[in-house]
Amino acid sequence: MSEQEPASRIRVLDPATINQIAAGEVIERPASVVKELVENAIDAGAGSVTIELTSIRDSIATIRVTDDGCGMSDADARLAFVPHATSKISTISDLHRIHTLGFRGEALATIAAVSRVTLVTKSVGSGLVAGTRIVVEGGRVRETSGTGCPDGTSILVEDLFFNTPARKKFQKSKNTELAHIHDICEGICLSHPEIAFRLVHNGSEHLITDSTGRPLDAIARLYGSTVAAELVPVELILPFIEVRGFVSRPSLSRKDRARMLVSVNQRYITSAGINDAIKAGYGTLLPKDRFPVAFISLIIDTGLVDVNVHPTKKQIRLSQEKEIFEAVRDAVREALFSHDLIPSIEVPGPVERLATDPPHAAPSGYPVSDNRQPGMVAESTHAGTITTDQRLRQTELPLTPRPTAVISSLLPRMEVIGEFGGIYILARTPDGELLIIDQHAAHERILYEQVSGPSGAVRPSQELISPVVLHRTPKEAAIIRDLLPALAKEGFVLEEFGGDSFLVRAVPVILGRVEESPVIDEIISDLVSEEASQAVSNRERIVRIVACRGAIKAGTVCSREQCQRIVDQLRMTQNPFTCPHGRPTLIRFTRHELDARFLRV
Structure with a gap:
């Protein structure tokens, strides 16, 4: 059968x-x-x-x-x-x-x-x-x-x-x-x-919008005139792409990407890559955990766009992705730096009792000590002045000069009139505005731009009198081994010392005289603990941390000459508005804002 x-x-x-x-x-x-x-x-x-x-x-x-x-x-x-x-x-x-x-x-x-x-x-x-x-x-x-x-x-x-x-x-x-x-x-x-x-x-x-054809009108209807007023226009036209839209000043940011809206050829999409390009355009204007408000419209040759990727069509595939990323990043960057980015202070209601105001922390995160006396520029002790002078002069490397017109358009000339609490520098502008500068954030920005020059250059080192031994966990040691080439280019001389230990023989000149083992250990710990990101290279992470650690600290009382040196060098930087981590370096009071506080207007 x-x-x-x-x-x-x-x-x-x-x-x-x-x-x-x-x-x-x-x-x-x-x-x-x-x-x-x-x-x-x-x-x-x-x-x-x-x-x-x-x-x-x-x-x-x-x-x-x-x-x-x-x-x-x-x-x-x-x-x-x-x-x-x-x-x-x-x-x-x-x-x-x-x-x-x-x-x-x-x-x-x-x-x-x-x-x-x-x-x-x-x-x-x-x-x-x-x-x-x-x-x-x-x-x-x-x-x-x-x-x-x-x-x-x-x-x-x-x-x-x-x-x-x-x-x-x-x-x-x-x-x-x-x-x-x-x-x-x-x-x-x-x-x-x-x-x-x-x-x-x-x-x-x-929800209701009008058919005006003006994107800013739609933004104002959806999110309010306050948000619309904080936006700057973006426009960049290249042979293969048109980038248009609006992005927020650094003073308006969010803890998530929910207000980063992108359209490609008038199709609303979600794109992590384009969002990353928008954030990259801010550089160090925003902290890494903050995101801008952005409404970006891209017009791209349809031959470069594949919308038939996902059934919902909310995700697309782009050819020439690198060029598109760079175009969006550059468009955002140019838009931001063509507008005034110095934050002003909103005028609150009348202050009834000054004595009840709680103490505030510095923008950099350093606490303000209650026992410091406010006042004009203090005369430091001789030893303190020498130490601060050495700190400033050791890090006073030449900046890449920019045209005078560009300098003037970013930041006005400033005359130092005082300091407060060993944290803030008080300065006035020719227009009669009062600027309050965070001395640590400002010095950090100066150092960052001094050491973030051509990527191929090797930064000068200074040998430690006594090499410092660092003992790390196996996981941390693996991260440090990956960072060794980048560390060497930035002036750190490290060598493996058996097991998961490393010997530090030299550090970048920009850090000044650093001999204490805990300080060096903290610098390396910062590098190990800072989360790596595709948008931020190892070199960029190192440069940011070196600039932060090398800058004068909160609580260092500077003389008038030292304060003036800081603000003059800040004017020479490419981005004087924020420290490398995105915190503001300065805020502004206009005469009108001060008069309003004192009920003169």
């Missing part, structure tokens, strides 16, 4: 199952529905788009998107729910020159596969009184009829995920889903300032 061949275990899935699987890739949550429908409205040439939401029992119940775009004929409306039916591409070559937000013909089909959808549409210029109404439930057409309606399209989505209980169960609370919808709508609104958008929830308007 012949053996019977076993039945095939591989089956072709039925269309309904296929559509539900596809929908799971494209439609993750209510915000996905909003995104797909709004993008379809934009592709239809809409001048205004309204998103209406209702919620019941802590979940989104209905989503309706209405537009005044071109609408659809009866024949097109019937095809709109067929998978992979689209008016936007016809051949595979069209994928390389996509100018629309949608192109796969999946949006309506996938939404309808997991919900109940009602489409009402009428083609602009058709001359017909009635449009088309189609009701689809779980991918099956339940009703097709004529109906009276205005030109354009309205799509109502109800009972999302009614036939996929597992997906429905994992939906978040109403407020969480609303937050995701807000994020999507904000990104799309800023990518299309020429379109008027309205977002309504349970009859209450949550």
Whole structure:
């Protein structure tokens, strides 16, 4: 008897199952529905788009998107729910020159596969009184009829995920889903300032923009005029890319990237690489754990952009990624340094009792001692003056000079009039403004630019009288071994000393005379503990730490001459506004602000 061949275990899935699987890739949550429908409205040439939401029992119940775009004929409306039916591409070559937000013909089909959808549409210029109404439930057409309606399209989505209980169960609370919808709508609104958008929830308007075509107007409507006032315009046009938008002054930053919004060819996307380029444009203007507010629009040759990477189309792939990164970074950098970045102090209400004001910490993080006496420039002891002079002169290396016009545009001339608490230098400008300079942060900036010259150069070293032995953990020792070549170029002479120990024979001249073992140990510990980043090289980390450790410390009382030397050298730096870690070096009081504090105005 012949053996019977076993039945095939591989089956072709039925269309309904296929559509539900596809929908799971494209439609993750209510915000996905909003995104797909709004993008379809934009592709239809809409001048205004309204998103209406209702919620019941802590979940989104209905989503309706209405537009005044071109609408659809009866024949097109019937095809709109067929998978992979689209008016936007016809051949595979069209994928390389996509100018629309949608192109796969999946949006309506996938939404309808997991919900109940009602489409009402009428083609602009058709001359017909009635449009088309189609009701689809779980991918099956339940009703097709004529109906009276205005030109354009309205799509109502109800009972999302009614036939996929597992997906429905994992939906978040109403407020969480609303937050995701807000994020999507904000990104799309800023990518299309020429379109008027309205977002309504349970009859209450949550978001509204006008179709002015001016991005700054949309920003002000979404985030307020205070945020808009803190932004500087960005514009850079190159043969392969146009970079436009707005970025915040360093005084306005966040602890997350939530306000870094990017569009490519008017498509709102998420891109860690472009976000990194924006942050890199700030250099040391921001601390590493702070992020700017940024709204950047890139126009790139469609041949350099692949949007067919992810089902949601929120992620894209760029060719010439390095050149695009550099263009965005340079555009942000040029925008920032062409504007006044000295922070001013907001004028608060009247000060009722000065004695009750709590003590403040210095911006650099050093505490202010309560027993220091405020006043004008103090006369230091002879020994103290010599020590400070040595500290300043040892680190007084020549800076790369900049044109006088550039110096004047970044920072005015300053005349030192006093110091406060061994931490702050008080200076006045020719315009009568009072500047308060953090002497440690300012000196740190000076040293940073002195030692961050050409990367190929080897920094001068000074030998220690007695070499210092460092004992590290195996993990720390491995990090130090990786850093040895970079440390050597910056003036550190270290050699392995058996096991996980190292012998330090010399340190950079910029540090001055450093002989104490704890000080050297702290410098190396800083390097080991500071988290490495792709955007910051090992050399950059070393230079920042050396500059910080080499700068005069808070509590060092400087003479008038020493203070003047610091502020004069600060003016010569490329970026006098922040220390290498992004903290401000100086703040400004105008005469008007001081008069307001004393109720003179």
